[in-house]
Amino acid sequence: SQQGEEDPQALSIQEGENxxxxxxxxxxxxxxxxxxxxxxxxxxxxxLIRSNEREKHSGRLRVTLDTSKKSSSxxxxxxxxxxxxxxxxxxxxxxxxxxFGAGTQVVVTP
Amino acid sequence: xxxxxxFPSHSVIEKGQTVTLRCDPISGHDNLYWYRRVMGxxxxxxxxxxxxxxxxxxxxxxxxxxxERTGGTYSTLKVQPAELEDSGVYFxxxxxxxxxxxxxxxxxxxxxxxxx
Numbered sequence: 265s266q267q268g269e270e271d272p273q274a275l276s277i278q279e280g281e282n283x284x285x286x287x288x289x290x291x292x293x294x295x296x297x298x299x300x301x302x303x304x305x306x307x308x309x310x311x312l313i314r315s316n317e318r319e320k321h322s323g324r325l326r327v328t329l330d331t332s333k334k335s336s337s338x339x340x341x342x343x344x345x346x347x348x349x350x351x352x353x354x355x356x357x358x359x360x361x362x363x364f365g366a367g368t369q370v371v372v373t374p
Numbered sequence: 375x376x377x378x379x380x381f382p383s384h385s386v387i388e389k390g391q392t393v394t395l396r397c398d399p400i401s402g403h404d405n406l407y408w409y410r411r412v413m414g415x416x417x418x419x420x421x422x423x424x425x426x427x428x429x430x431x432x433x434x435x436x437x438x439x440x441x442e443r444t445g446g447t448y449s450t451l452k453v454q455p456a457e458l459e460d461s462g463v464y465f466x467x468x469x470x471x472x473x474x475x476x477x478x479x480x481x482x483x484x485x486x487x488x489x490x
Contacts, residue, residue, distance in 0.1 A: 299481075306483035307417075307465060352417060359429055360405055360469055362479060364417040 270353055270365045278373055283340040285368040287353030295356060296329060298338050302349045343372045376400070378482035380466050386488045392454040395485045399448070399468030406449050407479060408441060412462035423449060456489045
């Protein structure tokens with residue numbers, strides 16, 4: 265079964281708006297990560313949040329983690345057209361294997 | 375420092391043919407992972423090499439897929455014979471030696487495989 269599951273599956277917003285997507289997972293984790301995939305390109309690591317952290321910021325990105333609810337959220341503030349991409353959360357097992365969710369497709373229109 | 379590279383970037387083949395994908399990890403990275411994203415669905419783990427050994431190949435879909443990492447450097451993933459459902463993007467990632475601290479996986483650009 266999937267470890268990480270995102271919602272919504274798709275999100276369409278205008279430039280300047282904020283985009284929020286959520287991720288739920290099933291088992292205990294050491295950390296949770298968010299990745300981005302632009303169309304036709306590879307995966308880019310965005311941010312990692314450890315299980316003892318509740319919130320983390322990186323530029324226009326804000327990630328929260330609630331281990332009691334086994335959920336995380338990714339907020340992109342002041343979105344840009346270049347933020348159009350698929351966003352995935354992922355958890356890691358002890359050997360580093362990443363388990364991804366289905367992803368959220370974000371479309372930012374000018 | 376060069377990142378993870380994959381070749382080819384795109385491959386179009388017919389059902390029943392053979393395709394070999396290649397991944398060159400970052401130099402010195404012992405861990406090499408293969409993942410794939412099929413039909414816009416979730417990204418799924420295929421297998422994990424530690425140097426030249428297969429640590430975990432639980433994600434390999436069937437025996438039509440064969441992965442190798444001779445000498446613990448680059449890796450190849452061969453699909454023989456290819457089926458329509460194999461179409462998707464195949465990602466390779468590498469990371470340094472595992473330990474108590476997290477080791478980020480660096481992803482290659484992926485190989486887009488289209489089976490007609």
